[in-house]
Amino acid sequence: MISDRTPLLWPEAWKAPTTLDLLNGTVINCIATTNKAVAARAAESGLQVIEPHVPPPGVSILEGAIAGIKLDRFGSSAAVSAGPTGEPWVNSNVWPVRLARARKPENTVWIRTQPPANTGGAAFPYSVMIADSALTGAKWMIALDDPLARAIGEGKPAALATWKKITSTAAYFAYRSHLNGYEPEAVIGIVSDFATSSEHEVLNLVTRSGQQYRVIPQERLTPMSLAGLRAVLAPALEPPPAPVQARLLEFATAGGLLINAAPWADVHGSAPSKETHPRFTVVALGQGMIAQPKQPMRDPYVLANDAAILVSHRHDLLRFWNAGAISAYYSSSPDRQRAAVQMVFYSNRPAEDVALRIAGNYRTATISTPDAPAPARLQTEQQDGAIEVHLPAVAQYAAIELEA
Amino acid sequence: MYACQYTRRKWLKAAAATTAWMGSSGFSPAAAAPATTVSVARCPDYGPDLVPTLDRMFDQLGGLGRLVAGKTVAAKINLTGAPSYRLGYYPCEDTHYTHPKVIGAVCYLMARAGARRIRLLESPWSTADSVEEYLLQANWEPRDILNSAPNVEFENTNFLANAKKYSRLNVPHGGLMFPAFDLNHSYADCDVFVSLAKMKEHATAGVTLSMKNCFGMTPATIYGTGAGIDEPSILPKGGRTIVHAGNRQPSKSAPGELHPESPRVDYYRVPRTIVDLVSARPIDLAVVEAVRTMTGGEGPWVREKLTRVEPGVIVAGTNCVNVDAVCMSVMGFDPMADRGAPPFEVCDSTLRLAEDVGLGTRDLKRIEIAGARIEDVRFDFAGLRRQRRAAKKETAG
Numbered sequence: 075m076i077s078d079r080t081p082l083l084w085p086e087a088w089k090a091p092t093t094l095d096l097l098n099g100t101v102i103n104c105i106a107t108t109n110k111a112v113a114a115r116a117a118e119s120g121l122q123v124i125e126p127h128v129p130p131p132g133v134s135i136l137e138g139a140i141a142g143i144k145l146d147r148f149g150s151s152a153a154v155s156a157g158p159t160g161e162p163w164v165n166s167n168v169w170p171v172r173l174a175r176a177r178k179p180e181n182t183v184w185i186r187t188q189p190p191a192n193t194g195g196a197a198f199p200y201s202v203m204i205a206d207s208a209l210t211g212a213k214w215m216i217a218l219d220d221p222l223a224r225a226i227g228e229g230k231p232a233a234l235a236t237w238k239k240i241t242s243t244a245a246y247f248a249y250r251s252h253l254n255g256y257e258p259e260a261v262i263g264i265v266s267d268f269a270t271s272s273e274h275e276v277l278n279l280v281t282r283s284g285q286q287y288r289v290i291p292q293e294r295l296t297p298m299s300l301a302g303l304r305a306v307l308a309p310a311l312e313p314p315p316a317p318v319q320a321r322l323l324e325f326a327t328a329g330g331l332l333i334n335a336a337p338w339a340d341v342h343g344s345a346p347s348k349e350t351h352p353r354f355t356v357v358a359l360g361q362g363m364i365a366q367p368k369q370p371m372r373d374p375y376v377l378a379n380d381a382a383i384l385v386s387h388r389h390d391l392l393r394f395w396n397a398g399a400i401s402a403y404y405s406s407s408p409d410r411q412r413a414a415v416q417m418v419f420y421s422n423r424p425a426e427d428v429a430l431r432i433a434g435n436y437r438t439a440t441i442s443t444p445d446a447p448a449p450a451r452l453q454t455e456q457q458d459g460a461i462e463v464h465l466p467a468v469a470q471y472a473a474i475e476l477e478a
Numbered sequence: 479m480y481a482c483q484y485t486r487r488k489w490l491k492a493a494a495a496t497t498a499w500m501g502s503s504g505f506s507p508a509a510a511a512p513a514t515t516v517s518v519a520r521c522p523d524y525g526p527d528l529v530p531t532l533d534r535m536f537d538q539l540g541g542l543g544r545l546v547a548g549k550t551v552a553a554k555i556n557l558t559g560a561p562s563y564r565l566g567y568y569p570c571e572d573t574h575y576t577h578p579k580v581i582g583a584v585c586y587l588m589a590r591a592g593a594r595r596i597r598l599l600e601s602p603w604s605t606a607d608s609v610e611e612y613l614l615q616a617n618w619e620p621r622d623i624l625n626s627a628p629n630v631e632f633e634n635t636n637f638l639a640n641a642k643k644y645s646r647l648n649v650p651h652g653g654l655m656f657p658a659f660d661l662n663h664s665y666a667d668c669d670v671f672v673s674l675a676k677m678k679e680h681a682t683a684g685v686t687l688s689m690k691n692c693f694g695m696t697p698a699t700i701y702g703t704g705a706g707i708d709e710p711s712i713l714p715k716g717g718r719t720i721v722h723a724g725n726r727q728p729s730k731s732a733p734g735e736l737h738p739e740s741p742r743v744d745y746y747r748v749p750r751t752i753v754d755l756v757s758a759r760p761i762d763l764a765v766v767e768a769v770r771t772m773t774g775g776e777g778p779w780v781r782e783k784l785t786r787v788e789p790g791v792i793v794a795g796t797n798c799v800n801v802d803a804v805c806m807s808v809m810g811f812d813p814m815a816d817r818g819a820p821p822f823e824v825c826d827s828t829l830r831l832a833e834d835v836g837l838g839t840r841d842l843k844r845i846e847i848a849g850a851r852i853e854d855v856r857f858d859f860a861g862l863r864r865q866r867r868a869a870k871k872e873t874a875g
Contacts, residue, residue, distance in 0.1 A: 395562050395567075
C-alpha cells in the first residue's frame with residue numbers, strides 16, 4: 075500500500091490555528107498534534123489529524139536517527155566522525171526503513187525524528203531527512219526545530235524561505251511516489267530474524283558498503299524471496315532454525331553462494347573451492363558454494379565488507395565515482411522495463427563530477443532532483459552489460475530513471 | 479594546504495647535520511653516481527603501437543631477457559588514492575593510475591623475455607582486500623592484466639597478507655630517515671624489481687615518478703594512520719601519516735626514525751623516506767608512462783587547478799634517478815633544481831638526495847638518451863605550473 079499522505083509533526087510554537095495557513099499550497103495533508111484548537115480547524119480544512127504517537131492504519135512509525143554525516147563535537151567546533159575506513163560516518167534511516175518494509179510490506183513507513191536542536195534556519199538538514207527517508211519509500215514526519223518554527227510563525231523572510239524549500243522538497247517526493255512500487259535490485263539477500271543489534275548493524279554497514287541487497291526476514295523466507303540473487307548472507311551468530319537452514323542450503327546447492335556469520339554444524343561441502351579468504355573457508359556445495367567463517371564473525375563491519383568481497387565487486391550493480399558520503403537504492407518496475415537509481419548525498423556541498431556505472435542494459439536515462447524536478451536526459455556511455463552516466467552537480471538527492 | 483611550522487633556520491640546521499653525517503660516513507660525491515642509458519619514446523595512445531613501442535624501448539636498454547629471464551619479477555604499480563576518486567569524469571587510468579594497458583604490455587613483454595613469475599604489487603588505499611577487488615571498483619577488468627602473460631598475479635602489500643612475517647629491508651647507506659623498513663614479503667621475495675609509474679607532479683614531493691611510486695611500498699599497518707603502537711595492526715587504515723607528519727613512530731616492531739629531532743615536515747620527510755626506500759629495495763627497471771596523465775598534482779584530491787593531458791610519452795631505464803631526471807626534463811623542469819626552484823619550491827628534491835647517496839646521477843650531460851630526443855617529446859608541465867601559480871597570485875592579489 076502506498077500512502078499519499080505527507081505528515082507534519084505540528085510545532086508546539088505554532089499555537090494559533092491561523093498558522094494552519096502556512097500549509098496552504100503545500101503537499102502536507104496530515105498533521106500530528108495534541109493542540110485541540112489546531113486539530114479542530116485542521117479537520118475542518120480537510121487535513122487528516124492524528125495523535126503524534128499513534129500510527130494511523132496502514133502506517134508503521136519508526137523512531138529514526140537524524141540522517142547525515144555524524145559530527146564529533148569539540149567545544150564550539152565540530153569535526154567529522156570517521157568510520158572504520160577513515161571515511162565519514164553517516165547516520166541513515168535507510169536500513170530500518172528497508173527492514174520495516176520487508177517485515178510488513180503492506181504498510182507505509184514513517185520516520186519520526188526531531189531535527190537537531192538548532193539547525194540555524196538552514197534547509198539542508200531538512201532536505202537530507204526528507205530524502206534519506208524517501209530513498210526507500212518512507213516519509214519523514216516533517217518536524218521543525220523550535221527556533222525555526224517560531225521564526226516561520228513570525229513570518230521572518232529567511233525562515234519562510236527555508237519553509238518553502240522544505241515543502242517543495244516534500245512535494246517533489248509526493249509526486250514521484252511511483253518509484254515506491256519498484257522492487258529492489260540486489261546481488262545479495264540478507265536472511266535473519268534480525269533480533270539483535272549486531273544484525274541491525276550488518277544491515278547498516280552493508281548499506282554503507284554500497285552493496286545492493288534484499289532484506290529477507292526469515293519468517294517470510296520462500297524460494298521466491300531468493301530468486302535472482304547471487305548470494306545470501308546469514309548474519310546471525312546463532313544458526314537459523316532447521317527449515318531456514320535447509321532452504322538456504324538448497325539455494326547454495328542450486329548455484330548460489332551462502333555466507334554464514336557463524337559456522338553451521340553438519341554442513342560439509344563436496345569439495346574445497348578455489349576461492350580463498352583469510353576469515354572464511356569456502357567449499358563447493360552442489361553447483362554453488364558455502365562460506366563458513368573460521369571463527370564467528372562478531373565484527374559487523376568486517377562481516378559486511380567480507381560479504382562484499384566474497385560476492386566480488388565484479389557483480390556490483392552500482393559503482394560510483396566522486397560521490398562522497400552517499401546512500402543509493404536501485405530498483406525496477408515489476409515488468410523490469412524501467413528502473414531507478416535514487417541517491418542521497420550527505421555532504422552540504424553539491425556533489426560534482428559524479429559518475430555512476432549501472433549494471434543492466436538500458437537505452438535512456440533521465441535525471442531529476444528536488445531543485446529541478448522535470449526529468450532531463452543524461453548522456454549514457456554503453457559498457458559491457460552496463461551503462462555509465464555522468465551527473466551534473468547535484469545537492470542532496472537525485473533520481474536517475476532508466477528505460478530498457 | 480599544509481601550514482609549515484618549521485623555521486627555515488631549523489630546516490637548514492637539520493639539512494646541514496644530514497650532510498655532515500653523510501660526509502663522515504664516507505659517501506661518494508654526486509659526481510660518482512651511476513649514469514646509464516634512458517630510453518624515451520613517443521606513444522600517442524594506448525592502442526596497438528604500445529607493445530612495439532615498449533619492446534623497442536627495452537631493446538634500447540639492452541633487452542629485457544638479460545634482466546628477467548628465469549626470474550621472479552615484482553612490479554610496483556601506481557594506484558594512488560581510492561578507486562572511487564576521479565578527476566572529473568575521466569577514468570583513473572587516464573589521469574593518475576598506471577594505465578592497465580601499460581601494465582599488461584609490460585607483463586607480456588617480460589613473460590616473452592622469459593620471466594618465470596610476474597607479481598604486480600600495490601598497497602591500495604586503506605584496505606586489505608585483494609588488488610583485483612580494488613581494480614574492479616575502479617572499473618577495470620583484472621583478467622585483462624592477469625591474462626596478459628602466464629603466471630601473473632597481484633598482491634596487496636599494504637599489510638602482512640599471507641606471509642608469516644614482514645621482511646626487513648635495510649638501507650645500505652644507513653638511511654636519511656629510516657635505517658630499514660619492514661615491508662610485505664613481496665619486496666624481498668623477488669629477483670627483479672620494477673617501478674611502473676605515472677608521470678605527474680606531486681603536492682608534497684614536487685614530482686612523482688619512478689622513485690616516488692615506491693613510497694607506496696610501506697604498509698599502512700606499520701606506517702599508516704591506524705598502525706599498531708607495539709606491533710603492526712592486522713588491517714591497514716588511512717594514509718601514511720606517520721611518514722608524512724612524523725607525529726609518531728612506526729610500530730615498535732619496525733625500525734624507528736634515525737633522527738627523531740629532525741623536522742616534522744612532510745616536505746623534508748617524504749623525499750628522504752623515498753630515497754631510503756629505493757635504496758633498501760633497489761629498482762632494477764623503471765618505466766614511467768605519460769601517454770595520458772594529469773597536471774597540477776598526483777591525484778584528484780589535490781587542491782590545485784588539475785587538468786587531464788596527453789603528453790604521449792614513455793620513459794624507461796635501469797637507473798631510477800637517471801630515469802626520473804629525464805622525466806623531469808620531459809616535463810620542462812630542470813632535474814638539477816634544488817629546493818626553492820620548480821617543482822621543488824617548498825620541498826627537497828628527491829633526485830638531489832638520491833644522487834647524494836650515490837643512487838644515480840641527475841645530470842643529463844652524463845645520461846645517454848636512446849630513442850626520441852627530449853626536446854621532441856617535451857610536454858610543458860613546468861609552463862602550466864607557472865601559469866597556474868601566476869593566476870593564483872593574481873587572484874590572491
